[in-house]
Amino acid sequence: MSAVLAMIDFSPETGEATGFHLVDATSPQLRVDDLAATRGDGVFETISVSYGRLQALDAHLERLAVSARMLDLPAPQLGVWREAIIAVGDALSATGLDEGSVKVVLTRGVEGGTAPTGWALGLPSPDFTRERTEGISVVLLDRGYRHDVASTSPWLLAGAKTLSYAVNRAARREAERRGADDVLFVSSDGYLLEGAVSSLLLLHGDRLVTPRVDIGILAGTTQADVFAWAESEGLQTGYELLRPADLASADAAWFVSSVRHATPLREVDGVARPIDAGLTARLNEALLARID
């Protein structure tokens, strides 16, 4: 494995990021009392590296800052993070891979300490050709929260990209137990939300829609890029409150995410549904060709 790891340097006095250094990705770097490891207390982003290019880097850095604010973490020094991510992306691309990713993590640091912990880890991507062409099967699972939870109860951190993802992983295991590839979360009052690590897109005629981002879901960076591309292709786009019936009646449906890009949903709760192979191919071509 050709992993590349940059640890962010923080000033113990100010808690601000001052630089970074590359280290062996297989060496231990974290104390056991880092709040990432003991409380899932931190935020992250995953940035795609496609044929030597970091994709949507600004959008990811901005969302990292938004998530940090939602968790009352110190605002990240985005200039330092950007340099570290570029260094990791360059080192990763130098190994000659076609597709990879850089995962960036900002934690609250060691319990009782004075500075955060942060790193950027570059990894080669698995081959997603099958998922991108043949599609995936999903099951609908209750996320337990109402669709208005982000406004009524901000301490539940709905819509922040936190390290506390045990539920997302448990939901994916439940999907596997049900014979499916992935999970599509639904609010406790019946609205479609998002995948464990993906945004949902539905096509109705020439209109591409995604769930409204004020219902406790992540504002998708890839979804935003897809919308921009779709509009340039003459499609309409919209943010809506969507229900399972809207998925059932859609002409096509996809999960989109930074690294896996667009995967058509070919089956929902055991029921096969149509996929649009042509549009999917053009979508993935556009996503692979993205430049910041």
Add this chain to the structure above:
Amino acid sequence: MSAVLAMIDFSPETGEATGFHLVDATSPQLRVDDLAATRGDGVFETISVSYGRLQALDAHLERLAVSARMLDLPAPQLGVWREAIIAVGDALSATGLDEGSVKVVLTRGVEGGTAPTGWALGLPSPDFTRERTEGISVVLLDRGYRHDVASTSPWLLAGAKTLSYAVNRAARREAERRGADDVLFVSSDGYLLEGAVSSLLLLHGDRLVTPRVDIGILAGTTQADVFAWAESEGLQTGYELLRPADLASADAAWFVSSVRHATPLREVDGVARPIDAGLTARLNEALLARID
């Protein structure tokens, strides 16, 4: 700080715990791709060390195994964990402290690896005298889930003691913003649940009650010990569905937890409420004197 750290040794072939070794608690021990640090994917327990004695060790080990099962983690080899915890507890007690704790953590290990990661970290406790005698103020905050979520949606992991505690910490910060010391979670359909790291106890006359554990909360080890003691003192005990009105009408109310023991609730949502100083003192005396 006189922290004591034991790292559990796992066989890379079988994934089973084979022993442990003591290391410098301030040295880095975890890789950045440990799923504890990237996904909050693991479970933990905190065991009190009181005047040289590990308290309720069996109950904590059993609950660690229950949490591991809820997360589909491999069953921990409790014999090895016990030895590691005892070694850490002994080393901690040898420093002469009165009260401390051993936090044990079991994670899913490095992403793509073959074995879990685990450790036991011993720390001296802060002085809880003020909280135990004068009490604490709490605010009621919605946890977002219905009271029946553990049975309808087990993938939400309600009632498992996972490392994904970012919400608990955010709720405590919200409590601080509201001028309170701690949070008491309420289900989205209005039932009292638990604190961020404590069980709730209410006294009505000579009857001591706590929320039913089938409503997505943790089965409290300290609460169980309190019930055993209370019954020996001639009090009645019960597990019930409780609402905020039951708290308002209670003769006394406490948070109980392994390390802080019993802290009376002296204020709820800004409204002062009675505390029972005599019973609280006897309760904490009994908890401090516990032997496994």
